[in-house]
Amino acid sequence: MLQGRNILPTSMYACLSGMNTFLRSRPPSAQSRISNPYLRPETRLATRQIPRNNSSTSHQTSLPFRPRSYPVHPAITNLQIQQFEVVPFTSCTATARPSPFCCPNDLLFPITKSSAHQQSSPSIPAAMPPVPQTMKAIQVAQTGGPEVLQLKDVPVPAPSAAQVLVKNDFAGVNFIDTYFRTGLYPASLPLTLGREAAGTVVASHDGSVPVGTRVVYMDQGTYAQYSAVDASKVVPVPDGLSAEQAAAVYLQGLTAWTLVREAADVQPGQWALVHAAAGGVGLLLVQMLRIVGANVIGTASTTDKCELARKNGAEWTILSSGGDDDVVARVKEITGGHGIDAIFDGVGKATFDADLEMIAPKGHLVSFGNASGVVPPVNILRLGAKNVKLMRPVLNGYIAERQDLEKYAGELFELVASGKLNIAVHDVYPLSQAARAHVDIESRKTTGKLLLSCE
Secondary structure, eight states, rough: OHHHHHHHTTTHHHHHHHOOOHHHOOOOOOHHHHHGGSGGGGGGGOOOOOOOTHHHHHOOOOSSSOOOSSSOHHHHHHSOOOOEEEOOSSSSSSOOOTTTTTOOTTTEEEEEESSSOOSOOOOOOTOOOOOSSSSEEEEEEOOGGGGGEEEEEOOOOOOOEEEEEEEEEEEEEEEHHHHHHSSSSOOSSSEEOOOOEEEEEEESSSSSTTTTTEEEEEOOOSSBSEEEEEEOOOOEETTTTHHHHHHHHHHHHHHHHHHIIIISSSOTTOOEETTTSSHHHHHHHHHHHHTTTOOOEEEESHHHHEEEHHTOOOEEEEEGOOOHHHHHHHHHHTTOOOEEEEEEESSTTTHHHHHHHEEEEEEEEEEETTTTOOOOOGGGHHHHHTTEEEEEEEEHHHSSSSHHHHHHHHHHHHHHHHTOOOOOEEEEEEGHHHHHHHHHHHHHOOEEEEEEOOO
């Protein structure tokens, strides 16, 4: 008997490359192993590795290896490391030239077949607690205020072949959740709210994300105890980072980091202003802007919030409750008349006109939220006086490709692990008190991240 990993290069890959006749005549020599690209070490199957908490590996996360230079039969991607026996190539004859996709079903037989090979349902190791039939979830049957959030007993979702089932530990509460609740962003009803969560994989069809892996992800319907999530969307939580920390920093952290890195491309020495600098995204933005070397100004609605923003990286703070004229005048004073090179505005309607006054020539105005209401239609000619770059970016556009998601998530986790980025959690609410969390976040009296405990 041979280990599966030892015979794959001489049997499975040979089948894929159409070399059956050659292999029957003699085994490949040491030289042919080196020259044959199918037999190089880097073409062997690789499993997802949970990144360690250091700069060299924290962002190196990937799905199982998929060679791009030649087609891979689905049987390869579903194989799990176990013992196999070698069976002669009885299915491929010398008279019928095999296709490059040829992979006879009797090529490899597991000595012991697991249930995952015998049926399509996800496999759950015996050590894992059984998954219940129903779960608790927060649903919206009709749009309206926080009172429309209802705790319901609903079926546990059944993951498809491309998904994993995650038992959620914590779900993040974000302002965008209130947009779906009120109907500002249309959605089909009934709707389970939530856009992000962290937890543990409890079921997986093909093992691409092993059962027991701690993960964080962004997807719909996370105000629930379980979620079926596309395997391509989950990112392993590094060692040393708790599920609470991962849920608290993931969506807002990726939002802030992509705004700084991509939307505004902030450079050292530039002037940057963050509205609502003591909020969830705001606190992360002021820290990240200091990390990249910007001169940071923060606005906040109370003196306590201004103090919190200063502690997290804002060198100057302005009390926004004093009125737009005071903010504009203070910015001109602080910057010596230069203005702001990059404005990050999650407030929206109430601050937009002042933004156009404060912006520096060729500055970036990044509008990413509607806390005070949606910005009305803009006369594009207003941008011409200073050649302003106006943006309304969405996070998904920056992480649509898996390699971008891994890159930015890895950089974000590295900032947390290195101690450069502080995660502020305002409060953790029971799932049953989601309505109270919405009241608090809409009051603009919170600082830092709001979380729901899904236990």
